[in-house]
Amino acid sequence: xAEEVGVLxxxxxxxxxxxxxxxxxxxxxxxxxxxxxxxxxxxAMMAISEGGRRESIARIRAMGIDNIVIRSxxxxxxxxxxxxxxxxxxxxxxxxxxxxxxxxxxxxxxxKIVPVRDMQQRLFANGRRTGIRMMATVxxxxxxxxxxxxxxxxxxxxxxxxxxxxxICVLGVDAARTIFGIRDPLGQTISVGGGSxxxxxxxxxxRGAKLAGQYDLNNLVYIPFxxxxxxxxxxxxxxxxxxxxxxxxxDFLYIKVDDVNYLPDTVKRLRNxxxxxxxxxxxxxxxxxxxxxxxxxxQRVFSIVMGSxxxxxxxxxxxxxxxxxxANIFERTREIGTRRALGARKRDILFQFLLESxxxxxxxxxxxxxxxxxxxxxxxxxxxxxxxxxxPSVVVSLAVSIFTGVIFGTYPAWKAANLDPIEALRHE
Amino acid sequence: MALLSFNNVFKVYREGDHPVYAxxxxxxxxSSGEFVAVMGASGSGKxxxxxxxxxxxxxxxxxxxxxxIDVSSLDDDEMSEIRCRRIGIVFQSFNLFAQFSVxxxxxxxMRYAHVPPAIMRARxxxxxxxxxxSHRLSHRPTQLSGGERQRVAIAxxxxxxxxxILADEPTGxxxxxxxxxxxxxxxxxxxxxxxxxxxxxxxxxEEIVDRVxxxxxxxxxxxxxxxRGGRRA
Numbered sequence: 001x002a003e004e005v006g007v008l009x010x011x012x013x014x015x016x017x018x019x020x021x022x023x024x025x026x027x028x029x030x031x032x033x034x035x036x037x038x039x040x041x042x043x044a045m046m047a048i049s050e051g052g053r054r055e056s057i058a059r060i061r062a063m064g065i066d067n068i069v070i071r072s073x074x075x076x077x078x079x080x081x082x083x084x085x086x087x088x089x090x091x092x093x094x095x096x097x098x099x100x101x102x103x104x105x106x107x108x109x110x111x112k113i114v115p116v117r118d119m120q121q122r123l124f125a126n127g128r129r130t131g132i133r134m135m136a137t138v139x140x141x142x143x144x145x146x147x148x149x150x151x152x153x154x155x156x157x158x159x160x161x162x163x164x165x166x167x168i169c170v171l172g173v174d175a176a177r178t179i180f181g182i183r184d185p186l187g188q189t190i191s192v193g194g195g196s197x198x199x200x201x202x203x204x205x206x207r208g209a210k211l212a213g214q215y216d217l218n219n220l221v222y223i224p225f226x227x228x229x230x231x232x233x234x235x236x237x238x239x240x241x242x243x244x245x246x247x248x249x250x251d252f253l254y255i256k257v258d259d260v261n262y263l264p265d266t267v268k269r270l271r272n273x274x275x276x277x278x279x280x281x282x283x284x285x286x287x288x289x290x291x292x293x294x295x296x297x298x299q300r301v302f303s304i305v306m307g308s309x310x311x312x313x314x315x316x317x318x319x320x321x322x323x324x325x326x327a328n329i330f331e332r333t334r335e336i337g338t339r340r341a342l343g344a345r346k347r348d349i350l351f352q353f354l355l356e357s358x359x360x361x362x363x364x365x366x367x368x369x370x371x372x373x374x375x376x377x378x379x380x381x382x383x384x385x386x387x388x389x390x391x392p393s394v395v396v397s398l399a400v401s402i403f404t405g406v407i408f409g410t411y412p413a414w415k416a417a418n419l420d421p422i423e424a425l426r427h428e
Numbered sequence: 429m430a431l432l433s434f435n436n437v438f439k440v441y442r443e444g445d446h447p448v449y450a451x452x453x454x455x456x457x458x459s460s461g462e463f464v465a466v467m468g469a470s471g472s473g474k475x476x477x478x479x480x481x482x483x484x485x486x487x488x489x490x491x492x493x494x495x496x497i498d499v500s501s502l503d504d505d506e507m508s509e510i511r512c513r514r515i516g517i518v519f520q521s522f523n524l525f526a527q528f529s530v531x532x533x534x535x536x537x538m539r540y541a542h543v544p545p546a547i548m549r550a551r552x553x554x555x556x557x558x559x560x561x562s563h564r565l566s567h568r569p570t571q572l573s574g575g576e577r578q579r580v581a582i583a584x585x586x587x588x589x590x591x592x593i594l595a596d597e598p599t600g601x602x603x604x605x606x607x608x609x610x611x612x613x614x615x616x617x618x619x620x621x622x623x624x625x626x627x628x629x630x631x632x633x634e635e636i637v638d639r640v641x642x643x644x645x646x647x648x649x650x651x652x653x654x655x656r657g658g659r660r661a
Binding site for chain 1: 519584
């Protein structure tokens with residue numbers, strides 16, 4: 001019963017407090033503006049940074065945390081292996097088949113190697129050249145990149161396609177949309193560099209996921225590895241050059257390790273092997289696990305910066321609240337005296353003004369949160385950036401707003417509670 | 429039966445090194461159901477005595493007993509508790525809260541006494557009804573006349589059913605006719621068994637109270653029955 005009365009009285013007090021604040025609505029709004037803008041900016045920035053973080057982590061995860069990605073890189077001019085013939089210049093570099101055989105036979109921690117070859121072909125759609133590239137790869141590519149088939153009617157590359165060099169392809173969902181628009185791509189044929197490929201399936205990956213951190217997985221065309229070699233040969237023309245051709249066995253290698261605990265050692269040995277077996281540096285090793293650690297470290301720095309900005313903006317907001325509350329108390333001195341004369345204890349007055357400042361900042365926090373979400377949505381819509389409002393950011397921003405009200409409201413409330421009732425009653 | 433007593437009460441303020449005596453050795457006893465007028469010129473100590481009676485201030489020396497409790501030695505919370513439940517104060521300038529309705533104003537002391545909201549509202553409406561304010565429950569104080577405001581202030585003072593009502597110049601801001609109406613309400617309260625101590629400048633009220641205490645320079649110079657006292661006797 002006593003608890004029920006306490007709750008009801010608290011609700012009445014809450015109502016009274018809101019009435020007090022509504023008497024000076026404009027002033028209350030101005031007082032809370034600092035908190036509104038502070039919380040709004042923090043929530044929006046957190047949403048944008050979280051969206052960016054998730055996107056980059058998805059990108060890294062798509063490369064596989066227990067994977068090592070090796071990319072063939074064209075060596076710099078002085079160290080490059082270049083031969084001239086009547087057909088033009090030929091650049092031969094990068095990871096060779098013998099390297100993969102060595103890796104699989106001598107590195108006990110390497111379980112699987114998935115090769116990808118860039119066929120140096122850009123696709124055309126509606127008579128225009130697009131950014132869509134063609135990659136030749138093997139069936140294990142689907143699982144190692146955590147990709148999925150986007151259409152249940154279709155299929156992915158199979159071992160039989162490899163054996164038979166089937167002229168088929170699978171399109172990334174974005175590539176399919178660019179090439180075919182609203183038409184059904186399955187069963188259609190695409191012609192690339194003299195070869196024709198029947199579309200047998202669609203691939204989808206998380207937004208932002210990239211092949212070796214370079215090409216959007218959803219915006220590629222995949223053909224069987226053997227088909228690529230059979231149709232386009234060992235030497236491929238270089239984009240934008242009539243005379244230059246490249247001879248690269250594997251543009252990308254996805255290497256899956258068996259035990260992620262030994263990943264750093266395996267990476268070290270791999271780098272050592274590749275460095276010692278070639279004269280020029282024609283490879284680049286990417287370790288998604290290391291990238292993830294780097295990303296997390298960057299995120300921590302960003303969080304500290306964000307936290308500092310949030311602290312400063314809420315400090316400014318809090319000072320605004322304190323200022324207004326002090327002015328409020330000065331203006332309501334007589335009311336405080338009257339309340340004391342009617343039987344209010346010091347703690348009743350303290351609680352009343354603390355409640356007012358806390359409600360003011362909590363409302364400011366709520367409005368700021370809404371503003372922050374709105375800004376994040378606008379950024380997502382107009383700047384095409386990923387944003388993410390997380391529950392912790394919502395809870396923390398509201399909790400910090402309330403905390404600001406308590407901290408910066410305490411001194412004015414304490415001052416009000418300790419006014420001499422007689423002096424307060426005489427106040428004009 | 430004695431409701432309260434002052435025993436050799438002094439109130440001394442300091443102005444620099446000099447003590448200023450607001451009240452000097454005041455002694456009196458007030459019984460339950462008495463209507464007392466405290467009179468005197470400005471600076472005579474009336475307000476100080478009223479503040480001490482209302483537990484808004486403490487005597488420098490001497491004792492103040494209310495219902496046989498020495499209230500001059502209580503701590504701030506205990507004084508607030510007694511002020512809330514045993515004393516009702518009516519101010520010259522009403523001191524109503526402009527942002528709240530008439531009913532909410534009357535409810536305020538009950539809120540500090542932790543009265544359940546439903547009972548609080550019913551009691552406020554009943555009190556306002558008795559004072560002829562039923563038609564003004566949801567009005568704001570600024571929408572009321574002076575006399576109506578003072579009636580609301582009296583209802584607020586009565587909300588926790590205190591035995592002692594302190595009125596500081598309750599008719600000071602009212603015209604003669606409205607003032608008489610307020611005095612009539614206070615008289616009714618006395619007739620109902622409450623004790624009313626009223627600070628006033630108006631000599632006309634000497635005739636309608638039970639007792640007149642006149643102060644000069646912090647001392648009681650006269651303590652005699654008023655006109656009502658004579659009639660009652």
